[in-house]
Amino acid sequence: MFRRVGRPPLPGPSEIATTASATPSSPVTVSFLGVSTVLFDDGESAILTDGFFSRPSLARTLALPLRSDMQRIDAALRRAGIISLDAVLCAHSHYDHALDSAAVARITGAVLVGGSSTGFIGQGSDLPDDRIVAVENGETTAHGNFAVTFLESVHSHPDRAHGVIERPLSQPARVSEYRCGEAWSMLIEHIPSGRNALVHSSAGFRAGMLHGSRADVVYLSIGQLGRQSRAFIEQYWRETVSVVGARRVVLTHWDNFFRPLRKPLHALPYAFDDMTASIDVLADCARRDGVVLELPTLWRRVDPWA
Numbered sequence: 001m002f003r004r005v006g007r008p009p010l011p012g013p014s015e016i017a018t019t020a021s022a023t024p025s026s027p028v029t030v031s032f033l034g035v036s037t038v039l040f041d042d043g044e045s046a047i048l049t050d051g052f053f054s055r056p057s058l059a060r061t062l063a064l065p066l067r068s069d070m071q072r073i074d075a076a077l078r079r080a081g082i083i084s085l086d087a088v089l090c091a092h093s094h095y096d097h098a099l100d101s102a103a104v105a106r107i108t109g110a111v112l113v114g115g116s117s118t119g120f121i122g123q124g125s126d127l128p129d130d131r132i133v134a135v136e137n138g139e140t141t142a143h144g145n146f147a148v149t150f151l152e153s154v155h156s157h158p159d160r161a162h163g164v165i166e167r168p169l170s171q172p173a174r175v176s177e178y179r180c181g182e183a184w185s186m187l188i189e190h191i192p193s194g195r196n197a198l199v200h201s202s203a204g205f206r207a208g209m210l211h212g213s214r215a216d217v218v219y220l221s222i223g224q225l226g227r228q229s230r231a232f233i234e235q236y237w238r239e240t241v242s243v244v245g246a247r248r249v250v251l252t253h254w255d256n257f258f259r260p261l262r263k264p265l266h267a268l269p270y271a272f273d274d275m276t277a278s279i280d281v282l283a284d285c286a287r288r289d290g291v292v293l294e295l296p297t298l299w300r301r302v303d304p305w306a
Contacts, residue, residue, distance in 0.1 A: 004270040007256070008226075010295070011279060017294045019250060019302040026303040027193035030219075032296035033080055034261055035096055036201035036252045038219055040188060041301075045144025047087045049186065049199050050097045051104035053077075058258040065172030066095060068103040076261055079299060082108060086143035087133075089186055090114030091201030092155060093121060093165055095178035096257050102127050113141055113148070117165035117181025124168035137182075149187040151210060155180050156203035156224040185240070187213055195305050198244055201253065203228075205239040215244040217304045222282070223253035226274030233281040241291065248292045248304050251279070265298055 022029040031039040037050045053076035054069040077083075085108040090101045098118055102125035105112040112122045113133040122132040133141060137152040155162070163179040186199045198215035203225040218241050225233060241249055254275050255265040267275040279293075286293035296302070 004274075007269045008267045008274060008276040010265070010267055011276075016279065016283070017292055018297055019248075019294050019300075019304050020306055022301045022303040023306075026306065028190045028195055028303075029301040030197070030304055031080055031301050032219075032250070032252065032298060033076065034255055034265070034298060035257045036091055036199070036219070036221055036223075038199055038252065039080060039082065040146060040190070040197075042145055042190060042192070045086050045146055046082065046084070047089060047143050047146050047148070047188070048082070048085050048104065048108075048110070049089045049201065050091055051088050051101050052096055052099055052257070053104070053261065054100050055257050055260050061095070061175050061258065065174050066099060066178075067171040067173075068100045070103065072260060073100055073103055073107070077104070077107065079261075081301075084108050085110035086146065087111050087113050087141070087148070089148060089199075090118040090121075090184075091186065091199070092183040093117035093178055093181040094155075095175050097201065098178060105131060111143070113143075113150075115182030115184065117179060120165045120167060121169050121178075124170035124173075135184075145191050147189045147191055149189075149213075151185045151187065151213070153183045153185045153200070153202065153206055153209055154204040155183045156221070157228070185209065187215060197304070198240070198246070199252075200240050203236060203253070205236055207239060210240065210243045213244050215246055217248045217250065218244065218246040219250050219252050220282075221253035222251050222273075222275065222278045223268070224273050225278040226276070228278075230281050233278060234285060237282060237285040241285070242289060246291060248294065249282070249286065250294045250296050250304060251282075252296070254295075261298070
């Protein structure tokens with residue numbers, strides 16, 4: 001079967017909205033830092049999902065064991081204005097989420113939170129046991145002014161490194177060793193303001209997994225979603241956006257993570273995904289339901305509740 005070459009163009013401002021910048025009065029700000037790395041910060045407490053900054057090239061990823069690139073991590077933390085974190089929340093344990101999670105936690109003084117597979121990544125990185133938190137489905141953890149509830153989902157199809165990590169994983173390690181483990185949908189509440197968001201970092205779902213949950217904003221992964229049918233994408237929307245009553249959806253996991261963050265973000269090549277195909281369906285869903293659909297700008301601190 002013929003497969004398209006190249007990559008989809010990023011939608012322009014006339015096609016999809018961008019989130020407004022935060023103001024000094026914003027009680028909490030959010031920053032998109034590539035893939036599904038998202039920073040929530042109120043000036044007193046801060047939490048980060050994933051913390052993937054190394055972004056090794058495709059050739060290096062396939063050919064060599066991987067280790068965190070500390071120069072790239074340090075540069076990204078400086079650029080994002082991150083000095084300390086209360087928690088690094090790992091959505092699952094594939095390398096494009098978890099490769100740098102323990103290193104970022106160690107540098108920023110954070111606890112590393114995720115499933116048992118993420119815990120083994122922390123152990124293999126010599127993170128102290130009291131800074132590793134392994135959660136169960138439905139568990140809520142507290143980190144400064146934030147509360148996070150972990151709800152088990154499933155990874156998008158295909159999951160090329162399925163299964164769990166069963167022992168401490170030290171770097172360097174092959175990409176195939178970063179097995180998925182549990183895939184989490186994370187409900188985040190900023191306790192002082194009552195603002196809430198859902199961070200859903202892989203484009204799969206369990207039917208009914210978010211029943212009874214509420215979130216005004218959803219940070220929604222679309223990685224590999226463009227390879228799915230329209231019916232699947234519409235059900236994905238219902239199970240992640242409609243069910244929680246969201247009024248704004250910010251798209252994540254669309255950028256080519258084989259490119260470093262110092263270069264402009266590109267969509268993943270057609271060989272991996274079709275961003276345009278997924279956005280076309282999601283935009284129809286958003287218009288029908290009166291939901292604002294947005295593409296985030298790298299590094300920008302925004303107030304998605306404004």
